[in-house]
Amino acid sequence: KEGGRDGFRFFGVEMDESIARRRELDADLRIALETGEGLYVAYQPKLSSRGNRIVGLEALVRWTHPRHGPLAPDAFIPVAEESGLIDQLGEWVLREACRVARKWPGLSVAVNVSPVQFRGTDMALRIHKIVYEAGVSPRQIELEVTEGILVEDDEEVRGAIQHLRAAGFRIALDDFGTGYSSLSYLKKFTVDRIKIDKSFVKRLGQEPEAIAIVQAVIALGHAMALSVTAEGVETSEQERLLQTAGCNELQGFLFAPALLEAELAEWLERPFQ
Ligand code: C2E
Numbered sequence: 332k333e334g335g336r337d338g339f340r341f342f343g344v345e346m347d348e349s350i351a352r353r354r355e356l357d358a359d360l361r362i363a364l365e366t367g368e369g370l371y372v373a374y375q376p377k378l379s380s381r382g383n384r385i386v387g388l389e390a391l392v393r394w395t396h397p398r399h400g401p402l403a404p405d406a407f408i409p410v411a412e413e414s415g416l417i418d419q420l421g422e423w424v425l426r427e428a429c430r431v432a433r434k435w436p437g438l439s440v441a442v443n444v445s446p447v448q449f450r451g452t453d454m455a456l457r458i459h460k461i462v463y464e465a466g467v468s469p470r471q472i473e474l475e476v477t478e479g480i481l482v483e484d485d486e487e488v489r490g491a492i493q494h495l496r497a498a499g500f501r502i503a504l505d506d507f508g509t510g511y512s513s514l515s516y517l518k519k520f521t522v523d524r525i526k527i528d529k530s531f532v533k534r535l536g537q538e539p540e541a542i543a544i545v546q547a548v549i550a551l552g553h554a555m556a557l558s559v560t561a562e563g564v565e566t567s568e569q570e571r572l573l574q575t576a577g578c579n580e581l582q583g584f585l586f587a588p589a590l591l592e593a594e595l596a597e598w599l600e601r602p603f604q
């Protein structure tokens with residue numbers, strides 16, 4: 332009978348399955364990166380809080396697996412980080428993002444950089460080279476990093492961030508407030524922007540103290556001369572509260588989800604509402 336299995340054995344079976352699945356995903360992702368099949372990048376608009384003008388895009392990778400169908404990045408990014416494929420995947424996303432940046436010179440394009448990519452010593456140089464070869468100004472490219480970079484070697488990471496900022500790239504701290512060391516990385520690295528995590532935005536309008544937290548984060552950012560973006564804006568009430576608190580940029584399903592390039596072109600041409 333099914334229920335007769337003991338917990339330990341069951342755990343063992345699960346582990347084997349997950350290892351096999353990771354191996355499979357890794358092998359398939361390797362092929363996808365070689366052929367370009369099934370991989371693409373979607374772009375989510377970022378709006379200025381005042382006037383709701385589009386100011387930029389965030390590049391978000393998508394993968395339609397040949398047998399399993401569309402997979403969320405959370406399902407394959409960790410696999411790529413573990414196997415080291417993330418370097419190649421990250422560079423591919425950056426090249427795609429540069430192509431789109433050339434198409435819309437008035438928009439900044441943000442690209443997510445995994446903490447694992449910071450392990451390569453020449454990471455800043457490689458990013459710089461890709462953007463240079465694409466004929467895009469680093470000023471148009473923003474790199475989003477999470478506090479996971481803090482577990483990497485301090486001096487290396489600091490050097491890489493300094494190199495990138497000196498070259499003109501903007502650096503944004505993603506998922507701000509979710510980890511243990513959001514404040515300590517503000518002290519360690521000079522950055523340009525913080526992105527308030529969507530978990531805080533979600534609580535706006537649900538819990539009264541959420542407004543106080545968001546106001547404090549925005550005030551902190553402004554006191555450090557940083558621009559502040561809120562992600563995950565889904566309601567007009569959240570929009571209004573964030574505008575009142577002085578948040579600089581808004582991003583979320585209220586305005587647009589991540590769009591395919593063709594959808595983006597259409598979205599940009601829509602009449603002003
Ligand atoms: P993230 O960088 O925090 O990206 C924001 C996520 O929130 C995206 O999910 C986006 O589609 C989603 N989102 C946007 N607006 C809303 C909203 O109003 N409500 C809600 N509930 N969600 C919203 P996605 O595309 O599934 O990406 C998940 C994570 O995967 C990203 O989180 C990022 O950490 C990672 N990721 C995505 N693309 C890349 C990439 O090219 N490289 C790396 N290293 N990581 C990536």
Ligand code: CA
Nearest residue numbers: 389443475505
């Ligand atoms: Ca991000």
Ligand code: CA
Nearest residue numbers: 505506528562
């Ligand atoms: Ca985020």
Ligand code: CA
Nearest residue numbers: 477505506528
């Ligand atoms: Ca995230």
